[in-house]
Amino acid sequence: MKKRTFVIILSTAMLASMATGAFAATKLQQIKAYLNPEIKVQVDGTFKTMRDGKGNELASINYNGLNYFPIAAIAGALDTAVDYNKETKVISLGEKVDGVSIAKGFSDMYFTKDSKLTTYKGHDYKEGWFNNGPGNREASFMLKPSKKYQTLYLKVATIDGDISNFTVKDADKDVILKQVATITPEEGLATIEVDIGGADSLYIFGDVKDKTAVFVPLTASYYK
Template sequence: MKKKTMAAILGVTILASMSTGAYAATKLQEIKAYLNPGVKVKVNGTLVQLKDAKGSAIVPIEYKNSNYVPARAIADALGVAVDYDQATQTIIFGEKVEGTALSVGFDDMYYTKDPAFTSYKGKDYKEAYFNNGTGDRSVNFMLHPNKQYQTLQLQIAAIGSDLKNITVKDTKKDIILKEVELIKAEDGLTTIEVNVGGVEELFVEGSISSGGTVFVPLTTSHYK
């Protein structure tokens, strides 16, 4: 289950905090609402106390039979990063990247949200491609930019064994767009940049020896 907002879990509506400058730039309407301390919040079956940025306890606001809570309180309760872009008045949950994360619509048998597999060198990326299959093998997955982007920033790490002969292929035109001979386990997270302008479908492939794992953080790998 994706942790997009508390609306997906509790059916409540997000209320973002904005600065005085942001208020001046919007067409706000005054409303009459009520603090409702009777509303409790559970995350994965455990009761939690929502808190503001200063650590003070907060309660939901009730307005027209809907409960409103600050976005930051929800993000903290779920363990998800949150930011607010004042210029575009956009609430950003999860990793902040300058494009569209590969996690959007990614589909593969090695896709995971299990924290045991989404963390790399102490950082939890929340969603990842984690290929820990057995034996000497090919590792591969599909991507679908659908001609919407110019660049792919693909992050890959090899764990336990080196990743070899990495190719990124335009499957519709049968053209190899990028080749990387080797990503060593000691290299850490490596970024591969690929020009994907006009490309509909990509096939990413490499090979790894027995005992090796391929890790791709899907929240920070992205299209631009």
């Protein structure tokens, strides 16, 4: 019996030592915090239940007078994608892109953050270009890659009609870099890949008819 007790104690000590060693190998610091179930979260006026990855309800953690929730829970409440890279130890919020999002610095009268307009097929892209102007028209906007990138990956969707002669032009050289004859609603979110090496400004346009809208999710379109 004494031998068995000794083995259990030794095993426990080894586990504690291993745990201590694991923490010592990181920059984690031990703190004293409290759970605060009284804290509630509202998003755009609507109460949201904070949950973990398994769907369990979470309480806020209070530390030094501040309340905290896991980033994944906050992202879920905001309907925002979240990802963690174990190798780089980087947490990413929002759309995952392989390059630089065109949302940065984008300016146009049809720029919007209205979730009713930035949501396409059930997914809210948060920032978008949504051209729903009246009448038959040329739907157009400008981009400024400033000669920093080689390729543009542009996501485009049309709603209630086609867009024809969709064109990406080097605005300074007046040279067409890419032209797509027709993009239809049935294609869903189409990806237009364009070689933009050396381009400072881009003029992007296409022809649409009355009651047709064009959507470009800025957070999912990017330079590379």
